[in-house]
Amino acid sequence: MRKIDFHTLGPLIALIALVVLGASLNSAFLAPANITNVLARSAFIGMIAVGMTFVITAGGLDLSVGSMAAFLAGITIIAMNVLVPNLGTHWGTILIGMGVAVLGGLAAGYLNGALVTKARIEPFIVTLGTMGIFRSLVTWLADGGTLSLDYALRTLYRPVYYGGIGWITWPIICFALVALLGEWMMRHSRFGRHVEAIGSNDRVARYSAIDVNRVRLLTYVLLGLLVGLAVVLYVPRLGSASGSTGVLWELEAIAAVIIGGTALKGGRGRVWGTVMGVLILSLIDNILNLANLVSPYLNGAIQGVIIVLAVVLQREKHAAGER
Amino acid sequence: MSVLALENVGKSFGPVTVLHGIDIALEPGEVHALIGENGAGKSTIMKLLGGFLDPTSGQVLLDGRPVRFASGPEAEAQGIVVIHQEFNLARDLTVAANVFLGREPGGWRLDHAAMRQATAALLKRLDSPISPDALVGDLSVPDRQMVEIAKALSRNARVLIMDEPSAVLTHREVGALYAQIEGLRAEGVAVLYCSHRLDEVAHLADRITVLRDGRVVRRALRGELTQDGMATAMVGRELQDFYPPKGRPGDEIALEVRGLSVPGRVHDVSLSLRRGEVLGLAGLVGSGRTELAEGIAGLRPASGEIRIDGRPVGIRSAGDGFANGLAYLTEDRKEAGLLLEKPLRENLTLAALERFGRWRIDRPAEEAALDRATQDFDIRAPRRDMVAGKLSGGNQQKLLLAKTMLTDPRILIIDEPTRGIDVGTKSQIYAFIRQLAGQGLSVMVISSEMPEVIGLADRVLVMREGRLAGELQGAALTEDNIVRLAMGVSEAA
Known part of the structure; x- marks a missing residue:
């Protein structure tokens, strides 16, 4: 038996430890209502983080996803509010709204990807720029306040977040599907292999007849699509969007990717790890809220320690492997 | 007396022994060629001599006394300089800044003029047209090699260990490299030269050590081994049919x-x-x-x-x-x-x-x-x-x-x-x-x-x-x- 492989098992061990800790601190922790709550709230960041895993593995980065989510939520709400007088309070209106979110996500992802691959600008710079643009646009659309979905429509739309099959709500189902599909794509599809190859060494990829720009562009489009999907599920939760929607989501998503063992410099993608990372971050939040051990205000500090620790553990494994 | 030597040195990595009882002595004013197939143990020997590794058994002798270098830089402080096959240059710095990297003259303020002047002198000695102000990232691969050599020269090396220095040089530059190595030899520097190009070895080396599977299989002085002889010693068998017979191409x-x-x-x-x-x-x-x-x-x-x-x-x-x-x-x-x-x-x-x-x-x-x-x-x-x-x-x-x-x-x-x-x-x-x-x-x-x-x-x-x-x-x-x-x-x- 070889030594424990921290790359693949580390996040899982941490997750199990957190579950045990949570259960021992508060009996309410394992109640179905709490678990549903934790998983459903993880779903937004989770779906975005799965997309982010592909972008980072290909050697890119996307800082704009939080603002993009807010902007997409904003235009989705506006679109539906505009359509209500004509189409009525109707599932058709909601479907069109969902279409706006998803198509908007694809377009926004394409914009990021095109600026990175066609205009050849560093991903950090591109997405820092679009982050500001999306954030500012949603604030402007809301005129500094909040965009609220038509009340009757909100009632109709609510079950998309709160409903589901038994206690497994739709966001959990969507997150699970996205995670399964993402894992499959990274491990077993040509696209995933190409993403890893490009992040590992894009010159080798180009000499191996991989269309480097196309694959890179697709990672951003995929991420945009997943942000759109997250928005479809997010809008019915609160029925509103404002300049403060989705703040810091990009960093939470990136943190989850890193905790999961994906290398920030690219070349090695771990979708399962990302899912673990997302769950670890939301469990910490949840446990702090349930147990009166540490102030919930220290949540960020604990998450920060976890991120640094995860990277240190992975690096030590790596260095040991070098020798 | 030899300036740097390995005495009955063995080296193991975990269960794998890569060197067995190696004796090798570098004499001042002598070019010593180390040849062998990939995996024969050449790079391990270079790392042992350069202070990057410690022997598992036997000892490293500097001026006849056993030494144990803590690191490569410590060996460099003793005048033992290694030029690695993979370059150790900062691409975004100038040639002069690279040559003096880590040993910049001047106190708190960098003495740019002195660095530039000294670098220019070194490059001139190497007969190289590179400007001290050029960015290393803008240089061709052979030019970068020249910068590495200039950097080693600036260390006032007593022992110079070169790993495949000519692999990326053009004909003319190889000529300049030979001249430089001969100059260093005349100044009393001990040179260890590793190369796959046997014609170079025959041309340059005063002494040849042939390695195979972590053992010294042949030692020879200049002129004692033909290139064929070297190849045979390295491989351990006659290299008949080194090139396959030519074929008969079609007409299409x-x-x-x-x-x-x-x-x-x-x-x-x-x-x-x-x-x-x-x-x-x-x-x-x-x-x-x-x-x-x-x-x-x-x-x-x-x-x-x-x-x-x-x-x-x-x-x-x-x-x-x-x-x-x-x-x-x-x-x-x-x-x-x-x-x-x-x-x-x-x-x-x-x-x-x-x-x-x-x-x-x-x-x-x-x-x-x-x-x-x-x-x-x-x-x-x-x-x-x-x-x-x-x-x-x-x-x-x-x-x-x-x-x-x-x-x-x-x-x-x-x-x-x-x-x-x-x-x-x-x-x-x-x-x-x-x-x-x-x-x-x-x-x-x-x-x-x-x-x-x-x-x-x-x-x-x-x-x-x-x-x-x-x-x-x-x-x-x-x-x-x-x-x-x-x-x-x-x-x-």
Whole structure:
């Protein structure tokens, strides 16, 4: 038996430890209502983080996803509010709204990807720029306040977040599907292999007849699509969007990717790890809220320690492997 | 008395013993060549001498006294300088800043003028036209090598350890390097010189130590060993048939290039390649050989006409090339050929992944392909799931060849097929190339090693300054004629 492989098992061990800790601190922790709550709230960041895993593995980065989510939520709400007088309070209106979110996500992802691959600008710079643009646009659309979905429509739309099959709500189902599909794509599809190859060494990829720009562009489009999907599920939760929607989501998503063992410099993608990372971050939040051990205000500090620790553990494994 | 020596040194990494009872002594004013196949233990010896590793048994002697260097820099403080095969230069700093990196003159304020002046003097001593203010990232690979040598000289080395210093130098620069090494020898510096180029060893070395499988198998003084003798000692068997017998190319033209230009690098080159032919492409480093090949293969923007089997084709990417049965095998296997951090299997199938399943990559088929490749190309991997970067250079090259062949090319352009590869593997690769030509492939071999071009190719084209300088075959195919064409000494052979 070889030594424990921290790359693949580390996040899982941490997750199990957190579950045990949570259960021992508060009996309410394992109640179905709490678990549903934790998983459903993880779903937004989770779906975005799965997309982010592909972008980072290909050697890119996307800082704009939080603002993009807010902007997409904003235009989705506006679109539906505009359509209500004509189409009525109707599932058709909601479907069109969902279409706006998803198509908007694809377009926004394409914009990021095109600026990175066609205009050849560093991903950090591109997405820092679009982050500001999306954030500012949603604030402007809301005129500094909040965009609220038509009340009757909100009632109709609510079950998309709160409903589901038994206690497994739709966001959990969507997150699970996205995670399964993402894992499959990274491990077993040509696209995933190409993403890893490009992040590992894009010159080798180009000499191996991989269309480097196309694959890179697709990672951003995929991420945009997943942000759109997250928005479809997010809008019915609160029925509103404002300049403060989705703040810091990009960093939470990136943190989850890193905790999961994906290398920030690219070349090695771990979708399962990302899912673990997302769950670890939301469990910490949840446990702090349930147990009166540490102030919930220290949540960020604990998450920060976890991120640094995860990277240190992975690096030590790596260095040991070098020798 | 020797300035630096290993005495009965053994070295083990875990359970693997890589050196057994090595004795080697570097004398002042002497060039000592260390030769051996890849994996024979040369780099471990260099690391032991340079203070980067400690021996498992035996000792390192400096001026006759046992020493234990804590690190490479500590050895450097004692005047032991190592020039590594992989460069240790900061690309975004100037030449002068690199030469003085870590030992900048002046107190808190950098003394730019002094650094520039001293660097200029060193470069002049090396007969190199590089400006001290140039950014290292803007320099060509041979120029960077010169900067490394200048950096070592600035350390006032008593012992200079050089790992394959000439592998990337042009003819003229190798001349400057020889002159410099001879100058250092005259100044009393002890030089340890590792090289795969046996002609260099014969030319430079006062003393030769031959390694095989971690043991010293032969020691000789200047003139005692011929190049053949060295090769035999390294391999441990007679190297008969080093080059396979030449074949009989067909008459059909497989690849025809007309008026190909790569902006700034290649001007109006026309050539043709027949079925089953091995065509050599010789010329100095920088004469545009690689650029020509990359232009043909769609890896660089190029203009001109390319016909495959008489049909005009447009090749704008490596993928277009593969689709038309044309593959280019890069000279830069570490940066453009293989994903060093990825396992062998993923490297092997990367360029031909669409053959392994439409949606889902068929892993058993990949494993089967790896089995076939390791057998067909004799790839010796200690572990099946290891990463490509841990293979020896020769096995990396075989893996790259296997990877390229998986795209089923009918025309293969191989750039520097044996750079940094040991003698035994070289002859294997020659045999592979000839075997492929025998199967009807058309092969173009770009090489800086003239014996290789002459021994391998049916016909040789020589490039100079981005143009074709001439064509040689049959009795006219001699080193002398290649050099003349490559240097522009005479127009016709």
